[in-house]
Amino acid sequence: xxxxxxxLDHELLAEAASGGVDAYAALYDRYxxxxxxxxxxxxxDPAAAEDLVHxxxxxxxxxxxxxxxxxxxxxxxxxxRLRSRAMDRLRAEQLRRRKxxxxxxxxxxxxxxxxxxxxxxxxxxxxERLDPRQRESIExxxxxxxxAREIAERTHAPIGTVKSRIAAGxxxxxxxxxxxxxxAKDATEAGVQPGGAA
Numbered sequence: 001x002x003x004x005x006x007x008l009d010h011e012l013l014a015e016a017a018s019g020g021v022d023a024y025a026a027l028y029d030r031y032x033x034x035x036x037x038x039x040x041x042x043x044x045d046p047a048a049a050e051d052l053v054h055x056x057x058x059x060x061x062x063x064x065x066x067x068x069x070x071x072x073x074x075x076x077x078x079x080x081r082l083r084s085r086a087m088d089r090l091r092a093e094q095l096r097r098r099k100x101x102x103x104x105x106x107x108x109x110x111x112x113x114x115x116x117x118x119x120x121x122x123x124x125x126x127x128e129r130l131d132p133r134q135r136e137s138i139e140x141x142x143x144x145x146x147x148a149r150e151i152a153e154r155t156h157a158p159i160g161t162v163k164s165r166i167a168a169g170x171x172x173x174x175x176x177x178x179x180x181x182x183x184a185k186d187a188t189e190a191g192v193q194p195g196g197a198a
Contacts (some may be wrong), residue, residue, distance in 0.1 A: 009074035010067070017064035024061050031075060032057070035082050042086040052089065056082045071156060080154060084136075091139065095124060126176040134169030137162050 007015075007026070015023035032053055039049035060078055067077055127135050133155075140146045140154060148166070152159040 010069055013060075013064050013067055013074050016061055017067075024057075027060075027074070028057055031078055034075075035078060038079065038082060039086060042083070043089065048089070052082065052086060056085055059085075066156070068156070071153075077156075080156070084154065095128075122177060123173075126173050129176065130169050130172055131165075133157075134165045134172070137165040138169045138173075141166060 007023070009027065009030070012020075012023040012027045012030075016027060035053045035056065036049055039052045040046055043049050043052065056078065060081060067074065071077070072080075127138070130138070136155065137151055140151045141148070146154065148159055148162050151157075152162045155162065157165075
């Protein structure tokens with residue numbers, strides 16, 4: 001019996017990168033159910049989850065030529081993109097809620113201290129003005145507690161690039177906030193040393 005051999009994921013992705021619609025559709029059929037389940041868990045909104053999966057597959061098709069097999073499987077590559085975009089949406093929603101309800105969404109100690117609210121708003125505003133890649137690296141380091149190596153794996157960027165983005169982002173933040181050395185000190189305490197060891 002001649003059984004049709006299914007193409008491997010990386011073969012489908014390579015064909016999709018060359019404009020292969022059928023290959024792209026095959027990848028979608030193969031991984032959309034898994035990704036939809038993850039997206040629903042993260043976003044808690046079925047409609048938003050479906051939109052996210054659609055957007056991630058469009059992005060994956062456009063950037064299929066950036067996939068490198070030595071960094072992981074196609075499945076992992078897709079799931080990392082999905083999780084990253086889901087986190088972006090969750091953070092954006094948190095920011096929207098904070099803007100609608102000043103003082104909400106912070107720790108109780110911060111909410112009880114009116115002096116901390118303007119400071120937090122300044123930091124959020126400054127973060128929004130950073131280069132998106134610098135902002136992503138800093139948020140992953142400070143808000144998710146990832147090391148430079150883990151950020152490199154999450155974003156598919158060389159570890160040296162991640163460290164440079166963090167260093168440049170912190171420098172811009174210091175300039176925007178007029179902080180002489182507080183951000184750099186916070187970075188060291190958080191275990192992130194831009195340009196240094198992971």
